[in-house]
Amino acid sequence: MKNLLEAQNLKAYYRLVDGIQIRAVDGVTLELRPNEVLGIAGESGCGKSTLAAVISLTHNPPLHVIDGEVTANGFDLLRLPKEQARREIKGKYISVVPQGAMNALNPTQRVRNFAIDMLQEHQPDMTKQDAVDLARARLQELSLPERVLTSYPHELSGGMKQRTVIVLSTLLNPKVLIADEPTSALDVSSQRAVIRLLMTLLDEQIITSIAFITHELPLLRQVADRIAVMYAGKLVEVGTMEEIIFQPQHPYTKALMGSMLVPERHVREQRIEGIPGVPPDLKNPPAGCRFHPRCTQRIEWCTQEEPPPKTVGDRTTWCWLMH
Amino acid sequence: MVLANALNNSKKQRQPLLQVENLTKVFGSGKNEVIAVDDVSFEIYPGEIISLLGESGSGKTTTARMILRLSQPTRGRILFKGKDIQAMKGVDYWRQVQAIFQDPFSSFNSFYSVHSFLSKAFRLKGNHVSKSQQRAMMEEAMKKVGLNAEELLFKRPHELSGGQRQRLMIARALLISPELLIADEPTSMIDASSRVGILNMLMDLSRNLGMSIMFITHDIGLAYYTSDRLLIMNKGRIVERGPSVEVVENPTDEYTRRLLADVPTLSKRWAL
Numbered sequence: 001m002k003n004l005l006e007a008q009n010l011k012a013y014y015r016l017v018d019g020i021q022i023r024a025v026d027g028v029t030l031e032l033r034p035n036e037v038l039g040i041a042g043e044s045g046c047g048k049s050t051l052a053a054v055i056s057l058t059h060n061p062p063l064h065v066i067d068g069e070v071t072a073n074g075f076d077l078l079r080l081p082k083e084q085a086r087r088e089i090k091g092k093y094i095s096v097v098p099q100g101a102m103n104a105l106n107p108t109q110r111v112r113n114f115a116i117d118m119l120q121e122h123q124p125d126m127t128k129q130d131a132v133d134l135a136r137a138r139l140q141e142l143s144l145p146e147r148v149l150t151s152y153p154h155e156l157s158g159g160m161k162q163r164t165v166i167v168l169s170t171l172l173n174p175k176v177l178i179a180d181e182p183t184s185a186l187d188v189s190s191q192r193a194v195i196r197l198l199m200t201l202l203d204e205q206i207i208t209s210i211a212f213i214t215h216e217l218p219l220l221r222q223v224a225d226r227i228a229v230m231y232a233g234k235l236v237e238v239g240t241m242e243e244i245i246f247q248p249q250h251p252y253t254k255a256l257m258g259s260m261l262v263p264e265r266h267v268r269e270q271r272i273e274g275i276p277g278v279p280p281d282l283k284n285p286p287a288g289c290r291f292h293p294r295c296t297q298r299i300e301w302c303t304q305e306e307p308p309p310k311t312v313g314d315r316t317t318w319c320w321l322m323h
Numbered sequence: 324m325v326l327a328n329a330l331n332n333s334k335k336q337r338q339p340l341l342q343v344e345n346l347t348k349v350f351g352s353g354k355n356e357v358i359a360v361d362d363v364s365f366e367i368y369p370g371e372i373i374s375l376l377g378e379s380g381s382g383k384t385t386t387a388r389m390i391l392r393l394s395q396p397t398r399g400r401i402l403f404k405g406k407d408i409q410a411m412k413g414v415d416y417w418r419q420v421q422a423i424f425q426d427p428f429s430s431f432n433s434f435y436s437v438h439s440f441l442s443k444a445f446r447l448k449g450n451h452v453s454k455s456q457q458r459a460m461m462e463e464a465m466k467k468v469g470l471n472a473e474e475l476l477f478k479r480p481h482e483l484s485g486g487q488r489q490r491l492m493i494a495r496a497l498l499i500s501p502e503l504l505i506a507d508e509p510t511s512m513i514d515a516s517s518r519v520g521i522l523n524m525l526m527d528l529s530r531n532l533g534m535s536i537m538f539i540t541h542d543i544g545l546a547y548y549t550s551d552r553l554l555i556m557n558k559g560r561i562v563e564r565g566p567s568v569e570v571v572e573n574p575t576d577e578y579t580r581r582l583l584a585d586v587p588t589l590s591k592r593w594a595l
């Protein structure tokens with residue numbers, strides 16, 4: 001089976017007044033393979049949500065695609081007429097649960113209206129009753145309480161809201177689910193329930209693959225098959241979960257892994273060091289490797305030239321040390 | 324860690340800095356009654372770092388607010404160096420007990436600049452420091468927490484990001500260096516790579532100056548890394564307590580066990 005989604009040299013910038021541009025996604029090449037959970041990791045502001053918006057075709061001004069391609073299901077997505085994208089791709093082939101989606105539910109409407117709106121947006125001829133029936137059947141299938149449909153958002157716990165949003169966003173059995181920080185801000189028990197639901201959706205083949213976006217690497221150790229690490233609008237390393245978590249190569253991936261506070265012995269047996277400095281301003285990112293101002297291993301040309309990708313097996317690394 | 328153990332060994336002979344006795348807080352009444360904190364007792368020793376750890380709604384912030392005298396206990400009492408805190412003068416107490424809050428926005432007055440916010444630290448301490456010395460100390464504290472004083476000193480809180488506001492709270496705590504710091508989710512808006520640096524700084528402060536710290540958090544990794552002891556809170560009650568390593572490696576309480584099982588770690592992959 002072919003890749004479900006491919007981004008080629010994708011560049012997406014926020015264009016602000018005075019000609020200022022924020023280069024939030026700046027040359028990303030990445031594929032989502034069939035039957036996988038692809039983790040997309042990186043610290044806040046590195047461009048994860050921007051990438052999610054573009055590959056799910058939910059981006060709006062001031063965010064503009066500057067260059068590159070996104071292909072899925074044989075379509076050149078970024079050049080597809082809006083109407084066709086709505087009919088054939090969105091919700092059906094690619095569905096997205098945006099960051100903070102559970103808090104974006106309309107507080108004055110019962111949850112079932114979200115299902116109706118979502119379904120009618122993509123299948124205008126569906127009746128309200130059919131939409132609600134479909135949602136109810138799916139909740140039953142997944143052993144979630146039907147009462148959520150007649151509830152108002154504030155009547156549900158955070159974890160239940162998030163699970164509901166995920167179920168309703170996948171009613172049309174999209175091949176690709178893009179989940180942007182679906183468990184952030186949840187307690188660990190609710191976090192795990194959300195993860196279980198996502199795994200069930202895969203097992204039941206309701207969806208085929210997930211792009212799971214998070215800043216928490218320990219969580220990706222639990223769920224991901226592959227992990228892509230982003231820094232300042234670019235990918236720095238992509239590899240299998242084991243490669244990224246246990247044998248990271250890129251200095252940023254190593255430093256990030258090294259600063260994870262998990263409740264395990266090694267964390268108390270040594271002093272954990274973070275990464276000094278802060279990520280660069282994406283209005284004016286540093287020349288060469290964007291990590292160079294914070295990198296302890298930089299060499300001369302890191303400050304001048306961007307490191308090209310180096311691929312070995314399943315792993316690609318963007319660092320001069322690999323060349 | 325050696326120092327922490329020494330402290331643990333000697334603490335039995337020392338007077339606790341803070342004693343919380345049968346603390347209870349009930350909100351509302353009748354069918355709206357919520358027992359947010361339910362008969363909680365614990366103590367903090369000088370120089371010790373502890374964490375009050377629990378999921379959201381377990382009563383952590385309510386406990387912190389009572390310790391800070393921002394809320395009246397329904398029952399129970401709190402002693403600082405053996406004295407009931409209700410009987411102490413506010414300034415005297417707050418000079419010694421300071422807080423870093425969960426939602427930094429709520430603890431800033433939006434009319435004050437960063438400069439005047441930090442200046443108050445000197446007024447609270449009550450020691451006389453010349454204006455130019457104050458300025459130098461402020462800049463140094465800001466630098467330590469990764470803030471650029473030149474750029475930010477005359478900004479107002481709403482012009483800062485959440486993470487910058489949390490750093491600012493920590494800079495202020497560095498200036499006041501109280502005897503007890505209550506830190507309620509102090510780094511929730513700061514990225515992993517910088518979080519550790521800030522925690523290290525607070526831990527150093529505790530080691531070097533003997534400051535006690537009580538972290539209030541749902542972040543088990545943070546609590547485990549920083550703390551000599553953990554108090555696990557569930558539904559207003561402390562269900563388990565003990566040295567961090569013991570609690571994490573051999574939890575005895577059912578709730579603690581479940582909580583720990585749900586934390587993603589690096590060594591094990593969940594069976595899902």
Ligand SMILES: Nc1ncnc2c1ncn2[C@@H]1O[C@H](COP(=O)(O)OP(=O)(O)O)[C@@H](O)[C@H]1O
Nearest residue numbers: 014022024043044045046047048049050051282
């Ligand atoms: N609507 C917007 N307008 C201008 N800049 C934005 C907007 N949304 C995000 N950005 C900027 O784009 C960059 C990437 O942001 P984002 O994609 O949200 O990162 P992440 O999801 O990794 O935290 C950041 O510098 C952020 O400040």
Ligand SMILES: Nc1ncnc2c1ncn2[C@@H]1O[C@H](COP(=O)(O)OP(=O)(O)O)[C@@H](O)[C@H]1O
Nearest residue numbers: 350357359377378379380381382383384385386
């Ligand atoms: N001012 C208040 N009035 C009524 N209920 C409150 C108030 N503050 C907190 N609570 C309730 O007390 C319980 C504990 O809250 P809190 O101490 O904030 O928990 P945590 O900090 O552990 O998340 C919750 O059920 C919360 O809804």
Ligand code: SF4
Nearest residue numbers: 289292295302319320
């Ligand atoms: S390219 Fe150079 S600066 Fe960038 S991560 Fe590699 S060694 Fe460090």
Ligand SMILES: [Mg+2]
Nearest residue numbers: 048049099181
């Ligand atoms: Mg985001």
Ligand SMILES: [Mg+2]
Nearest residue numbers: 383384385425
């Ligand atoms: Mg709280």
